[in-house]
Amino acid sequence: MGKTSKTVQINMDNQRLEVHRGLTILQAAESNGIYIPTLCAHQDLSPFGGCRMCIVEVEGMRGFPTACTTPVEEGMVIRTKTSQVQAERKEILQLILSEHTSSCLVCDEKVECKEFMGTIRKAGVTTGCRYCPNDDQCELQDVVDYLELDEIGYPVYYRGLRVEKEDPFYDRDYNLCILCGRCIRVCQEVRAANTLAFKQRGRFTVIGPAFDRTHMEAGCEFCGACVSVCPTGALSEKARKWEGKPDREQITTCALCGVGCQMRLLIKGEKIIGSLPAQDPVVNSGQLCVKGRFCVTELVNHHRRLRKPQRHQNGTEVELSWNEAIEAAAAELSVCAPKQFGMLISPNCSNEDLYIAQKFARVAMGSPNIDSSTRTFYGHGFSAYLDLFRQSAPLADLEKSSDILCVGLDARFGRSVVGVALRKAMKRGARIVTINPRPHNLALMADIWLKPILGAEAGLLRSLVKMTERKNSTSRTRAKGQGRGLTQDLLTVAEMLKNAHSPAILVGSEFLQHDKSWQIFELVGRLAQNVGARILPLPAQNNLLGSILMGTYPEILPGGFSSADEKKARQFKKSWSVNLAQFSTGWNASALSTGPRLKVLYLIGENLPGFDQLADFTIYQNIYSPDSPTVDALVLPSAAFTEADGTFINGEGRIQRVRKAVNPPGDALPDWEILCRIARKMGKKGFDFSSAGQIHREISRSVMNLGRFHRPKRKPVPLTWQGRVNVSRPKPSGKVKDGKQIPFLLHASSAEHVYRGFLLTAFVEGARQIFPQDMVDINPKDAQKKGISQGDAVVVSCERFQETWTANIVDEQPPRTLHVTLHQSASLGANPHRVKVKKKDV
């Protein structure tokens, strides 16, 4: 017997070992440093036992049990490397290789080829003739090397399958597939996305979505989990193909949404060649969404990256040295009156950048005019939305939740890690309800889909709030404007939430640009209070909370204090020793086009259309060149999140480190550093920082404790702030005059696949396939009535606007409604809009 009942004594390769009961032979071997070759086993996946590479001998057991599936038992005597086992393994390996394009593995020139990169092709290249994009990172190669296989004794029959390239982000060459089933298991067990299956049987077995659908059609999230676990080159990332093996890795935080996934950047030389999930138990548990997994490389390596400071003037671009650029900026800024200055900064920037930016505006320029275009993204519901964070809970709490209500959330592409957590909760028995007027990925899995009429979302929530009020148990409240079936569902959901022992509410982005968004978020807050639910708002911007807590809004001071708070204002004035009449003057980003013209507009990570027309002089600081040639601007190259150190605060309030993985391209610098250089040039004090860590320390000392820079706090910081961002209610939605025709209702969402003001689709090939641009969703019946077919140009108009988009026919789109996703700067105002629609005349 083992010493405790939790362990067993075994004998492996003549070593006496005490191992945990319940481990497989393979796990026991690995934890004791004994190597057993494997191909289908994977630490995160259930045992499969298909490849048979891990066979061993166990005394008293017939044949050769597989180490990956056989649990250890008391007194087991195991031999992992007898000559017979090794011989059988070699045979099995040869069988695998008999249909695997593997000549490289057993080529006579194998070693020389690697070393000298000679080629048998008579071409003037020294490339070698490696057939597989996974060369050198392939587990099959490892096993071939381990077993010293140098010949395949069987006739070789390649399967000659077509390489599948039609889906975005990764290619599939099943000629290299060894049918280990890892991809299927990860998709089912870890992602719970169930996209993949074994198709056909026996020698015809291939992997793919059932019923011959494309991955796109089968609901694939392009999370890349399958690509990561594939032991061969069968699944290969398009953007990373042929890049070879990385030389190093850097762990960092993804900057593409507020979840804040921990990721491993793969680096070769000075180039990021890939991004993989990091094993982080608190946020993303080893998962990423398509943005983090597949978009980072192309984003940061794009040829439109700015490499040198430039002066743009009337269509000419002159490259400058940093000295020249800093001088030019300082010269313009020194003569700019505080009132004539304005600065916008993206919440994609780090806390350190954000802090310095507001300090630059308030201290160096003595101006209260600092803001972010986030204000337009969130609209008049912004402060109600931010209020939700006061009741917020960490993502890990989903594991404990019994009943989960999702409000306006879609988790197929963005935030798919939350989708994974939801599906895990479901498997565990949690019930899921989703509120969304439109088709979305949770619709299929949720227990109940509350589908309000477009525009009636607030009414539906109000009914829920009423039904869950303690005293009001009559429950007869009829949801206004909703059908009878929905009322029944509402009652069910209300009962469910009332009786739930651990309810949670997830808030997505669907209702942000809604004309009742303010009410909607307030109602969500009340509902949560009624039923005692935790709230998990899932902001689209990675550092939205950082922008609040660093105070990059005119209404908000660092620490989240209201700029109307006299006492705090005095404190800051004193500690920064500035002489500023007022922190809040009423100026904000929306005044850019309507208010008095500015002399200098400073944009950091912001990309507004026609930005150079908004002020006499513009400083445009970003990572990509501007979208259109600018009339008059100073263009400064900054570093992407992969190229600078700093911290973010994710949607849970967790302080997360971003780490520099490579140098920025060309002369580009971190935003804070550019700002500090200009401030110093202007002779301002308080900008003598030489690292992000120093800034971090100043923030912790004078604003709020963010913990140590190199080892940020484990727990989320409390999200309480006094400042409120006031956004006035937008113009009432458009009207139509269309005779007696009932107008269509248009819902326009703001795109969330945005980094530093740019749509990812501008830089990432695959993103264009999953985030359709300027596509308007329409119900098939409506399309038919209007004579519109898929891909037709259609004109959508009302009194205020007329837009031309491409028709996308979607079965589940509610009748007489339209949906489109637009860049926030193209926002049409609050949803829904009453519009008419017609096919564009040719």
Place this chain on the structure above:
Amino acid sequence: MKTYRSYCMVCAGTACVSNRSFHIKEALEREIEKQGLQDEIAVVTTGCNGFCAVGPLVVVHPEGIFYQQLREEDIPYVVEEHFLKGRPVKRLMYSPPGEQTPIPKMNDIGFFKQQRLIALRNRGLIDPERIDEYIARDGYFGLAKALKMKPREIIQEIKDSGLRGRGGAGFLTGLKWELTRKAKSNGGKFVLCNADEGDPGAFMDRSIVEADPHSVIEGLIIGAYAIGANQGYIYIRNEYPLALKRLIIALEQARNYGLLGKDILGSGFDFDIKIVRGAGAFVCGEETALMASVEGRLGEPRPRPPFPTEHGIWSKPTNNNNVETWANVPSIIRRGAQWYSQIGTETSKGTKVFSLVGKINNTGLVEVPMGITLREIIYDIGGGIPHEKAFKAVQTGGPSGGCIPAELLDLPVDYESLSEAGSMMGSGGMVVLDEDTCMVDIARYFLSFTQDESCGKCTPCREGTKMMLHLLKKITEGKGTEEDLETLEQLAHEVKETSLCGLGKTAPNPVLTTLRYFRDEYEAHIKEKRCPAHVCRQLNTYRIDPDACTACGLCRKECPEDAISGGKKQPHLIDQQKCVKCGICFDVCKFEAVCID
């Protein structure tokens, strides 16, 4: 129940039904009524009698007169002669091949004489759609007895009986029950009846369910009670509509009689059975695949351990037995382990049902005591090989069994002897092969079945059988080398030893046994480029015997390559250069003038 002077038992097994036995039944009823005999003669439909080759058949009890190959036109005559005049009709009785004198009584016919019925004890004797007839033959007495016993005692009884699984591996049934009983569970246990029967040509299980569904149900209830399961499943293949129908009827009747459901027979024991219809793949019969399929997952095997007795359906302890295994249980409980264990051999107790097919006179289904010799089955019961050909081998155990040669005809049929001979009991298929069979070709044929049915999950089976098949094809086409033979043999061992499930572990058996007993045939194909049985066409040379040729010209017309020349009254000639060895001329010649060298 009312009694009659005579009972006409009309076989309504699948084979007889497809030979219009229901029309026979109607005709019988019509004629009997016409003659005013309806109060004296009863017409009953039964399950399969096993002698399907001579169906449709009717047995008249109590005498046991056996009528075969009946047509509707025969019925008025039979009714008039037999029932009115008391003169059984000789011309409709069975005569053994090559003999003239018919054998009137069922139990005198060789096919039936040597059989010993336990699992099939009610075949041909009751209407399977009536529970009362089952009960009248002591049905559910075993259950009543079992419910008064302690579960431990029941398990001991089954252990003492020596009953072993009839579905393949021959695991001791009592031991399996005990393991399942002892396994810990946090949410119930299950019993499962494997009625997937995927072996081509095998229909033992179908026949049991069709002829006597209640015996299986009673077995399951007893097992469930002994094991402590409250839910049972019968997994039956979809291609068995008649068996399925009878099962549904039987379950409904059992529920109405309080034999299923809550508080069975007042014992406080709750149990019910669900039917799951199989998707059809052969590998779904493998128990771990079967259980995955019951759960609605892809029917694919998984490695054991953990064994289903601990980790079965929905990860709960599950006891799976074959149809025939379950059907033996009621008799064992009713008559005792002592009685049962007297039948059979030292290690293999009781009887086994076999389906006898191939080159044999009496094809059909037989239940025989364990230990009977192959010779007795093939010659005494099966009536020997047709057309006086020589017996060459018998393939036992389904497509992945082995071929046992003529030298071993006196081998007793039991688990151990068969596996020592390189074959297995399997579920009870027996394919008899005569001298015209090429053993290389037959190995290729069986392997191509298993290779098609490989689920593809594990490497050795998926790739290894593919490779073996490739080598076998090469050999039958005369392109094989001695090295190929070595590779083939090595691969066969490899696949057998390292495959995940029973399919891969047994698929090489036909190859290994033919290599063991008929290696000379392989060598003839390889070294002499000759197929001794003239089956492998690519190795044949076709020649026209000028003396036998009548110059009819048929072969010339049919030859796809225009390789045959000849004119009117001129013996024809094959141009060997052009001949592609398709063998069409051999097949079409009516005068046996085309010969093979």
